Amino acid sequence: MDKTLNNKAWFLVLPVLVLVAFSAVIPLMTVVNYSVNDTFGNNEFFWAGLEWFEEMVTSDRLHGALGRQVIFSAIILAIEVPLGIYIALNMPKSGFWASFCLVLMALPLLIPFNVVGTIWQIFGRVDIGLLGHTLAAFGIDYNYTNDPMDAWITVIVMDVWHWTSLVSLLCYAGLQSIPQAYYQAAKIDQATRWAVFRYIELPKMQGVLLIAVLLRFMDSFMIYTEPFVVTGGGPGNSTTFLSIDLVKMAVGQFDLGPAAAFSIMYFLVILLVSWVFYTVMTNLDKAEGK
């Protein structure tokens, strides 16, 4: 849609601007302030320059958390995106069962994050949880509080459980918008199932898939509550992701300077990725002539 040029529209945006400035810009400036100052308490601050940044960039702790975070996000995307597409392709197209599946699939998305953690914490326990108990009955040595590998598997399965439906729902919405004529044309051409997927369904899902990947990447990149409830970042540091480490540093140990420098770098990564996605997204919109 072509839009009229009207700078007075700024007045309509003003309330949002003020509100978000209050809840985003002021806190962010506080963080910037901490990141370049050092304090010995009593609200006395000393200029520290880039000292904290240098410390954080070279710290093993940050590298460890960042490494785990990247591996975690990569695994999550590698599982959830293909699985989500596969589920979306298998969903009923219309009628009662379609609604039925939609409602049930959306259920995990609406559970408070810490309850998701609680559900899996209970579910995986060997003494009282169905999963832990069943695995133990098969003689599999599974204990997510002691074994880093088991902790990782639990956290990943939990995330797949929690968020795969999101990818499916988005893909499903994309699939619904494909006109029936496309499929009929493919049938006349005797296209294989794979060809239909590759040349009709996948291109049509491009836009929604992009959003799904963006949301899953971002949300997994800032995951905090679920692994915190299940494993508390442990055993040891094995499931300590960026957010968990950051909260530990800022609220637990009150290391304001390093935590702030950490935050800024964290935020810049997010900003960069958001920007890449946004650019691709708007270009797609333009290409489709929306």
Add this chain to the structure above:
Amino acid sequence: MMRVKPSAFVMGIYLLFLLVPIYWLVNMSFKTNAEILGSFTLFPNDLTLRNYVIILTDPSWYMGYVNSLIYVVMNTVISITVALPAAYAFSRYSFMGDKHLFFWLLTNRMSPPAVFALPFFQLYSSVGLFDTHIAVALAHCLFNVPLAVWILEGFMRGVPKEIDETAYIDGYGFWRFFVKIFMPLIASGIGVAAFFCFMFSWVELLLSRTLTSVNAKPIAATMTRTVSASGMDWGVLAAAGVLTIIPGALVIYFVRNYIAKGFALGRV
């Protein structure tokens, strides 16, 4: 023998995978602690409502729900109110810096709450808002206002511009047109945006826990303290968990056809 379609089989397995952990929580919430710890049963043998009674009669428990509901509703109202005119501006006009502003809003949806937890705590403490409902409501605006703007903009794009022009020619002023004509047209969009604001505020824990201590403590934070001197009260924990799922489960039916659009930030 009845033939089962492969797709139905796949969906069956997947839904089972989704529902079994939830079932286990519901199952546990109806058991006594002795049964939970003592024996391993797929159904509650000794069906009890004790866990729910504890929650619904103890103010320190049920006030958690009330607190959560208060700040969630406040946040939803604030978010939608400020997002409506802004979304209209984005969908109808181009103005200086509009693209940058729209992108900046997106980055707020994407920014990790962990980055903001400590500054929020200090900001709200210094203005005397710590441990009030409005503090949490305002903090959640960080991600809900951008979300609401994006979703509403998506819905507003679908309304033809001719309607606006006709209304202006008919002598409607902006606000009268907006409230009387435009808002009813995108009623479903407002509903969906409100649902998503409600939901994301409801499921968030990190900020709401950081910004409250007693008076406005959300249910999610109350739950983290079921570890008492006498050990873990698993039954009550499970019952509290089940009660937090219910609000989402109730409204999900009404937005089922729009849920993808909401998650896609209005871009489907």
